Amino acid sequence: MTPFLSVERRGRVAILTMSRPESMNAIGTLEDCDNIVDTFFQLGDDRSVSAIVLTGEGRAFCTGGNIKGIRDRQGIGRLEQPDSTRLNYRRGVQRATRAMLDCEVPMIAAINGHAIGLGLDLACLCDLRVAAESAKLAASFIKVGIVPGDGGAWTLQKIVGYSKAAELFLTGRTFSAGYAQDIGLVGSVVPDGEVVDAAVALAEEIAANSPRALRLTKRLLREAQHGRSDDVLELSAAYQAIIHETKDHYEAVTALIEKRAPVFTGD
Secondary structure, eight states: OOOSEEEEEETTEEEEEEOOGGGTTOBOSHHHHHHHHHHHHHHHHOTTOOEEEEEESTTEEEOOBOHHHHHTTOTTSOOSSHHHHHHHHHHTHHHHHHHHHHOOSOEEEEEOSEEETHHHHHHHHSSEEEEETTOEEEOOGGGGTOOOTTSHHHHHHHHHOHHHHHHHHHHOOEEEHHHHHHTTSOSEEEOTTOHHHHHHHHHHHHHTSOHHHHHHHHHHHHHHTTSOHHHHHHHHHHHHHHHHTSHHHHHHHHHHHHTSOOOOOOO
16 A cells, blocks of 8 residues: 655655545554654754645545545554553654644645644644635544544643634534634635645745754744743743754854845755
8 A cells, every 4th residue: 555645855845745635635554654654753863954845636635534444443542451541542642743743844834625623633743734715624623422532622722722723623613714713713815726735835835944044943832832931932042052053043144144145055
């Protein structure tokens, strides 16, 4: 079977496409989760990558877990006993969640179609989100009688706040890309067929900056989500001390003084 994620490179941007269009890119197996983990670890270690775009093949971004597999006690959901199911979640989707959270490369979700349940949570693990006009989204775990087992209860409310996240999780309602933009879940909505290009354009704008500064800035933003102000100030000072000694910092300052575009090397 082909990997769950296909990888395309455009300069310093990596485009990841979930490649199960026949199942609307549902994640069905531990192998799918392993592929997500391996891909994000590899890209995180690749210093030539400065931005990642995540999208889906076909008419969906990702429709979550495989419902038939969950019913039949196969794949990434429930198994024969509760303790086995708990370990299955930790071994599968939660490893994928951790790999995406640990990746210091800026990530953009290009939501080309349905982003449902786990699929919505994958988009929320990205730093930025661009959606197609016809995209439909839902935090719909409640509709199949379960809770968000992948960490979505943490990520969604970090973006839209507790009250709105509670409304979306407790109703399980499906909502439009326009509504997602209104509540701050997605940054922009673009015509169908243009979402990947729009996300890549944003990724290229990001990737034009110093590679090391990008990664440290993302890490600082993530740490600031749950850190005390004093701790964030200390970490900011430490990161600043590191980045001041890079050649790219010198190049950025020199280019600004000389009124030219900087040429970054990642050093």
